[in-house]
Amino acid sequence: xxxxxxxxxxxxxxxxPATIRGLWIVSWGLLAALVLLELIVEHHPHFGIDGxxxxxxxxxxxxxxxxxxxxKLLGVFLKRxxxxxxx
Amino acid sequence: xTTSLLLPPGLLLIVAAFALPFLHGAARTAxxxxxxxIALWLIWALPEGxxxxxxxxxxxxAPLKVDKLSxxxxxxxxxxxxxxxxxxxxxxxxxxxxxxxxxAGSAIGAVMAGDLISLxxxxxxxxxxxTLVILAAGQGSQHSAFRYDVVHLLGGVLLMAGIxxxxxxxxxxxxxxxxxxxxxxxxxxxxxxxNAGAPPLSAWLxxxxxxxxxxxxxxxxxxxxxxxxxxxxxxxxxxxxxxxxGLFMVFYGIVYxxxxxxxxxxxxxxxxxxVGFMVTGVGIGTKMALNGAAAHAFTHIIYKAxxxxxxxxxxxxxxKRKCTDLGGLFRTMPLTCLLGIIGALSISSFxxxxxxxxxxxxxxxxxxxHLMYVWLALAAASAGVFLHAGIKFPWFVxxxxxxxxxxxxxxxxxxxAMVILAAFCIGFGIAPGxxxxxxxxxxxxxxxxxxxxxxxxxxxxxxGLAFFLLLSLLKRxxxxxxxxxxxxxxxxxxxxxxxxxxxxxxWQAFAGSTAALARRVAQGLRTTHGPDGILGRPxxxxxxxLWTTLMLGAxxxxxxx
Numbered sequence: 191x192x193x194x195x196x197x198x199x200x201x202x203x204x205x206x207p208a209t210i211r212g213l214w215i216v217s218w219g220l221l222a223a224l225v226l227l228e229l230i231v232e233h234h235p236h237f238g239i240d241g242x243x244x245x246x247x248x249x250x251x252x253x254x255x256x257x258x259x260x261x262k263l264l265g266v267f268l269k270r271x272x273x274x275x276x277x
Numbered sequence: 278x279t280t281s282l283l284l285p286p287g288l289l290l291i292v293a294a295f296a297l298p299f300l301h302g303a304a305r306t307a308x309x310x311x312x313x314x315i316a317l318w319l320i321w322a323l324p325e326g327x328x329x330x331x332x333x334x335x336x337x338x339a340p341l342k343v344d345k346l347s348x349x350x351x352x353x354x355x356x357x358x359x360x361x362x363x364x365x366x367x368x369x370x371x372x373x374x375x376x377x378x379x380x381a382g383s384a385i386g387a388v389m390a391g392d393l394i395s396l397x398x399x400x401x402x403x404x405x406x407x408t409l410v411i412l413a414a415g416q417g418s419q420h421s422a423f424r425y426d427v428v429h430l431l432g433g434v435l436l437m438a439g440i441x442x443x444x445x446x447x448x449x450x451x452x453x454x455x456x457x458x459x460x461x462x463x464x465x466x467x468x469x470x471x472n473a474g475a476p477p478l479s480a481w482l483x484x485x486x487x488x489x490x491x492x493x494x495x496x497x498x499x500x501x502x503x504x505x506x507x508x509x510x511x512x513x514x515x516x517x518x519x520x521x522x523g524l525f526m527v528f529y530g531i532v533y534x535x536x537x538x539x540x541x542x543x544x545x546x547x548x549x550x551x552v553g554f555m556v557t558g559v560g561i562g563t564k565m566a567l568n569g570a571a572a573h574a575f576t577h578i579i580y581k582a583x584x585x586x587x588x589x590x591x592x593x594x595x596x597k598r599k600c601t602d603l604g605g606l607f608r609t610m611p612l613t614c615l616l617g618i619i620g621a622l623s624i625s626s627f628x629x630x631x632x633x634x635x636x637x638x639x640x641x642x643x644x645x646x647h648l649m650y651v652w653l654a655l656a657a658a659s660a661g662v663f664l665h666a667g668i669k670f671p672w673f674v675x676x677x678x679x680x681x682x683x684x685x686x687x688x689x690x691x692x693x694a695m696v697i698l699a700a701f702c703i704g705f706g707i708a709p710g711x712x713x714x715x716x717x718x719x720x721x722x723x724x725x726x727x728x729x730x731x732x733x734x735x736x737x738x739x740x741g742l743a744f745f746l747l748l749s750l751l752k753r754x755x756x757x758x759x760x761x762x763x764x765x766x767x768x769x770x771x772x773x774x775x776x777x778x779x780x781x782x783x784w785q786a787f788a789g790s791t792a793a794l795a796r797r798v799a800q801g802l803r804t805t806h807g808p809d810g811i812l813g814r815p816x817x818x819x820x821x822x823l824w825t826t827l828m829l830g831a832x833x834x835x836x837x838x
Binding site: 203250 | 658659732741754759783
């Protein structure tokens with residue numbers, strides 16, 4: 191079932207360093223375009239805060255950072271080896 | 278409406294469950310696939326307002342009562358029974374398949390039950406069916422199955438006590454919207470919430486579901502929690518407490534899933550997270566919110582089953598379940614990977630998928646009621662869903678690193694089941710009108726506006742950016758995360774051992790002191806009554822004869838005096 195690991199340049203095209211670099215470039219472009227789209231889309235903010243520029247972008251990013259940090263903090267107290275209940 | 282046409286669809290599946298062990302080959306396959314489809318057709322054909330009634334112990338039971346809400350849930354349960362059976366067609370454990378059919382049938386029975394007593398009967402049947410599905414996975418699942426059963430029996434007891442109190446107070450077994458004015462209604466609500474995976478007992482879900490077989494968890498994810506959402510929609514719409522319970526579940530699911538290493542436990546935590554959205558919707562309680570909760574239950578059952586089928590295929594083909602052991606499977610399982618990604622995009626509510634058209638209604642209802650913090654929390658949670666399930670699951674299982682594993686695609690029937698569910702995910706996303714037409718209330722909502730699509734894409738794609746920038750923090754470790762089940766899995770057993778030791782020591786101390794006392798008493802008796810004791814030692818016969826003579830002499834003298 192297992193195959194010998196190939197040098198990265200000969201592996202599946204999707205995981206070659208050049209492809210990954212390309213994916214990052216396209217992704218950054220996409221993210222920038224998505225924020226700039228705000229300039230032409232008509233918004234109907236309801237609460238005020240949702241009318242700030244690029245709200246979805248900064249709020250989504252910020253929420254994820256907070257959630258990951260929160261999870262890591264909780265993990266300090268609550269993580270145990272996965273054999274914890276075995277004995 | 279004649280009763281002959283009112284064949285309860287749930288009962289049909291339960292009967293098929295009992296017949297299944299006696300069937301082999303084509304008959305077995307046909308039963309597994311055709312019976313759920315017949316049930317689906319029956320549910321579809323039942324006219325609204327139809328009801329089957331009979332008298333029992335002085336109450337008029339209605340084991341079958343049809344309205345739009347019950348039909349919506351029954352339909353998706355029947356679809357899942359079919360898709361799950363197709364996926365599990367070659368599951369060697371007949372126990373699992375029988376139990377799954379009975380479980381699906383009782384879930385359909387529960388959502389079509391027209392009164393509290395019928396509901397309770399189906400509710401308990403579901404607990405039995407689902408426990409058997411977990412048990413069917415074999416030796417390793419026994420402990421989890423036992424813990425699962427105990428929690429659900431406890432939930433059943435709460436519900437039973439509540440129902441008994443309710444009948445006592447009102448004299449009616451009707452099941453409709455209730456306020457939380459009496460203790461018995463609190464008990465009913467608590468019983469419902471246990472099954473929804475609400476705190477503080479939510480650990481039953483992530484503890485037991487991932488211990489089921491590769492196909493078992495597909496069935497488990499569909500019925501129990503969603504039946505709970507159904508009864509909450511019917512029984513407690515607009516109960517404000519549910520907003521906060523729901524939001525807690527949403528964030529609990531995200532945080533625990535972020536920390537988790539087992540691919541199916543990640544998805545189990547994300548069930549709690551998704552049910553949290555629905556419970557929040559029930560708490561908001563407007564028509565839009567209830568429609569949203571019902572629609573989200575419908576779409577969630579389908580995309581979560583798709584995700585679990587994708588994970589189940591990986592488990593079957595690799596026998597591995599931890600993210601740390603997996604990775605790079607897209608090379609040899611491209612279809613499973615692609616279909617898993619469709620499920621992952623749907624759970625993340627990506628535009629053009631089913632999750633987008635259902636979850637948005639819950640968020641919109643928060644806007645309509647001017648609940649800013651609830652809306653912000655739901656938006657943050659939507660970003661978090663993409664993080665913990667939408668990217669995390671496909672990334673760690675199919676990409677991440679080359680684990681060296683080169684498993685083949687799963688058998689054709691499993692691929693077909695996944696393709697069908699993926700088609701539903703995209704179909705409802707593209708044409709939401711199908712789903713909206715089935716909802717309990719009239720839908721006045723347009724999900725696809727430019728502003729909404731841009732907002733959602735920003736939220737999700739920047740969440741994706743956060744994922745890849747924070748990847749080093751998200752690296753998987755060989756760990757589990759403690760939950761409230763620590764109380765009964767660790768503290769409980771420790772306390773029991775402690776009490777065991779204490780009672781042991783107590784008994785020994787008691788036995789020791791009693792023995793010492795007995796020895797002292799025996800010693801005392803020995804001094805007086807022992808061989809050398811004053812009362813116990815042997816006396817010479819001569820002395821005895823002398824004393825007897827003296828006594829008789831004294832008697833003689835006294836007689837003549």
